[in-house]
Amino acid sequence: MRHFIISASVLLCLFLHINYALGTVYEVCSSCEKTSITETISLASPGDTLLIKGGVYQEGEIVIKKPLVLLGIDKPVIDGGSVAGAISIFADSVVIKGFIIQNIGLSYTEDYAAIYISKSKHFIIEDNELKNVFFGMLVEKSHFGRIHNNIVSGEVKEEHNSGNGIHLWHSDHVRITENHLSHLRDGIYFEFVSESHIANNISKENLRYGLHFMFSNNNDYYDNEFINNGAGVAVMFSKFINMKRNRFYKNWGTASFGLLLKEIYDAEIEDNIFEENTIGINIEGSTRINYRSNSLIKNGWAVKIAGGCYANVFTDNNFIGNSFDVSYNSKMNDNKFDNNYWSSYTGYDLDKDGIGDVPYRPVKLFSYIVNQTPETIVLLRSLFIDILNFSEKVSPIFTPDHLVDATPKMKMIND
Amino acid sequence: MNIIIVLTPMIGTIFGVMYFYSSREFTELLLAQPIRRTTIFLGQYLGVALSLTMSLVLGLGIPFLIYGIAQSSEIWNFGLLLLSGAFLTFIFVAVAANIALMHENKIKGFGYAIFIWLFMAVIYDGLFLISLVVFEDYPLDKFSLFATMFNPIDLSRILILLKLDISALLGYTGAIFQKFFGTNTGMFASIGVLLVWCGIPVFFIKRISEKKDF
Numbered sequence: 145m146r147h148f149i150i151s152a153s154v155l156l157c158l159f160l161h162i163n164y165a166l167g168t169v170y171e172v173c174s175s176c177e178k179t180s181i182t183e184t185i186s187l188a189s190p191g192d193t194l195l196i197k198g199g200v201y202q203e204g205e206i207v208i209k210k211p212l213v214l215l216g217i218d219k220p221v222i223d224g225g226s227v228a229g230a231i232s233i234f235a236d237s238v239v240i241k242g243f244i245i246q247n248i249g250l251s252y253t254e255d256y257a258a259i260y261i262s263k264s265k266h267f268i269i270e271d272n273e274l275k276n277v278f279f280g281m282l283v284e285k286s287h288f289g290r291i292h293n294n295i296v297s298g299e300v301k302e303e304h305n306s307g308n309g310i311h312l313w314h315s316d317h318v319r320i321t322e323n324h325l326s327h328l329r330d331g332i333y334f335e336f337v338s339e340s341h342i343a344n345n346i347s348k349e350n351l352r353y354g355l356h357f358m359f360s361n362n363n364d365y366y367d368n369e370f371i372n373n374g375a376g377v378a379v380m381f382s383k384f385i386n387m388k389r390n391r392f393y394k395n396w397g398t399a400s401f402g403l404l405l406k407e408i409y410d411a412e413i414e415d416n417i418f419e420e421n422t423i424g425i426n427i428e429g430s431t432r433i434n435y436r437s438n439s440l441i442k443n444g445w446a447v448k449i450a451g452g453c454y455a456n457v458f459t460d461n462n463f464i465g466n467s468f469d470v471s472y473n474s475k476m477n478d479n480k481f482d483n484n485y486w487s488s489y490t491g492y493d494l495d496k497d498g499i500g501d502v503p504y505r506p507v508k509l510f511s512y513i514v515n516q517t518p519e520t521i522v523l524l525r526s527l528f529i530d531i532l533n534f535s536e537k538v539s540p541i542f543t544p545d546h547l548v549d550a551t552p553k554m555k556m557i558n559d
Numbered sequence: 560m561n562i563i564i565v566l567t568p569m570i571g572t573i574f575g576v577m578y579f580y581s582s583r584e585f586t587e588l589l590l591a592q593p594i595r596r597t598t599i600f601l602g603q604y605l606g607v608a609l610s611l612t613m614s615l616v617l618g619l620g621i622p623f624l625i626y627g628i629a630q631s632s633e634i635w636n637f638g639l640l641l642l643s644g645a646f647l648t649f650i651f652v653a654v655a656a657n658i659a660l661m662h663e664n665k666i667k668g669f670g671y672a673i674f675i676w677l678f679m680a681v682i683y684d685g686l687f688l689i690s691l692v693v694f695e696d697y698p699l700d701k702f703s704l705f706a707t708m709f710n711p712i713d714l715s716r717i718l719i720l721l722k723l724d725i726s727a728l729l730g731y732t733g734a735i736f737q738k739f740f741g742t743n744t745g746m747f748a749s750i751g752v753l754l755v756w757c758g759i760p761v762f763f764i765k766r767i768s769e770k771k772d773f
Binding site: 399422444445467513516517519520521522523524525526527528529531532 | 681687716730
């Protein structure tokens with residue numbers, strides 16, 4: 145029988161294209177020899193594999209202190225019973241794959257997570273479904289991990305008693321790919337994390353941010369979608385972040401942003417799409433950032449620049465149908481706008497070189513006034529405001545003098 | 560939307576004034592008949608206002624119906640747009656009628672009518688803006704709420720704006736507006752204000768027409 149199980153699981157693993165060193169294989173199910181995950185873990189030696197078959201396992205917190213592979217077959221359910229966390233990992237090379245983990249306890253003093261990982265290297269969390277969680281995955285002081293193809297969802301209502309989907313703290317070299325995160329506080333949260341990649345994730349309907357960086361340098365995020373969050377992505381106090389080919393969509397509300405940048409330096413923002421956000425990109429105290437080939441479509445404010453932003457360069461971006469293209473709160477300007485396409489540009493191109501002959505002024509007088517006195521926004525779309533903007537366009541007095549795109553493109557930029 | 564809130568009042572005032580001046584002789588003929596004065600003048604007013612409203616509602620409604628607005632979720636917002644357009648027509652035709660009845664001089668009348676329109680559509684907002692900027696240290700929410708209530712053009716602009724998803728731009732100030740106008744009370748209050756705006760000039764038409772010497 146045992147022989148059969150081993151060969152079956154070897155076949156199964158081959159079938160799943162997994163090259164784990166199998167060690168001894170233990171099988172856990174309600175009708176098996178072993179019915180408890182916790183007990184089987186205590187029996188197993190490092191490097192062993194546990195095959196956990198379909199069924200509901202309610203065993204309190206499962207603690208893993210040795211390198212083990214836990215494979216779920218037919219989506220076994222690990223139920224936290226809304227008391228505490230479900231799985232805690234304190235060892236290297238642990239694999240958790242194919243589980244449904246649900247009902248994590250809510251606490252104001254403890255960070256209960258569906259999967260808690262501490263001081264671990266080379267962990268793999270794959271193909272799991274985490275439902276009704278407080279924290280989804282809480283990763284502390286861990287390195288070289290992989291979090292792939294998980295579905296994490298919470299049922300949050302308020303910010304103060306909710307947790308994050310994937311929360312990394314003091315970790316590095318972690319790859320987070322193809323996860324689906326919804327109804328959490330922050331979809332993904334990074335604090336003191338470096339050299340990590342976030343790619344192809346979908347983060348939506350989260351209460352606060354789709355993705356949140358704090359004090360995390362040298363990270364990338366590519367090809368993600370951030371839909372209908374409190375704010376799509378917040379990058380704060382971080383350096384050298386690459387943001388490419390992401391989509392920020394419908395982060396719409398009175399205090400919503402597509403991308404919020406605060407105190408960040410030396411970032412690259414390329415080929416992103418910002419669509420229908422209240423504020424496409426909100427920039428505060430951020431320096432040396434290159435914005436290239438982004439499309440900002442139908443946002444309230446496409447780019448809102450607050451104080452202390454120096455040496456930012458906007459090139460080859462599309463600004464299409466935004467209520468305000470660029471908003472500024474000071475007369476000082478050290479940022480450059482070149483070769484962008486502006487849908488509200490009304491100039492002409494006599495020499496037919498594809499570049500408008502008249503410079504474009506992206507800051508309208510009204511956006512300046514609104515910055516000074518926010519209440520004046522009630523005059524939005526009023527005829528008087530149109531007249532005001534026109535007169536400022538003809539003879540600029542209030543808006544920053546040098547803030548012009550001297551070479552506006554006549555046609556939309558398609559890559 | 561700008562067509563509704565800018566052009567509708569202008570067409571209302573200008574056509575209103577024009578009609579009352581050009582039909583003066585016919586009015587005198589009618590006055591010689593045994594008909595009550597209020598009936599004549601209110602009849603004239605309603606005739607102009609209703610026909611302008613009809614042209615607005617049909618002129619905008621038919622193309623949008625063909626365009627397929629009835630199936631879309633925008634139907635209610637579109638209805639509100641037409642409703643506020645109709646209100647604006649009624650208000651401004653009544654104001655124009657007042658001006659025409661008060662001033663024998665055509666040029667003077669036209670001047671006043673155009674000024675009233677310009678004031679409501681442009682100058683009022685300018686004054687509003689200046690007062691907001693000057694008194695920015697004070698809480699201005701109540702003030703801006705009242706200021707919008709007192710100008711029918713602003714009131715309909717805000718009503719329409721709040722129905723569009725662009726309202727999120729209004730931010731914190733918008734939240735106060737949303738709280739007021741978003742509720743049924745707010746909706747009824749603003750329709751009430753528009754009705755008052757119709758009622759007062761109509762009442763004046765009635766009074767002037769009863770006393771006026773021809």
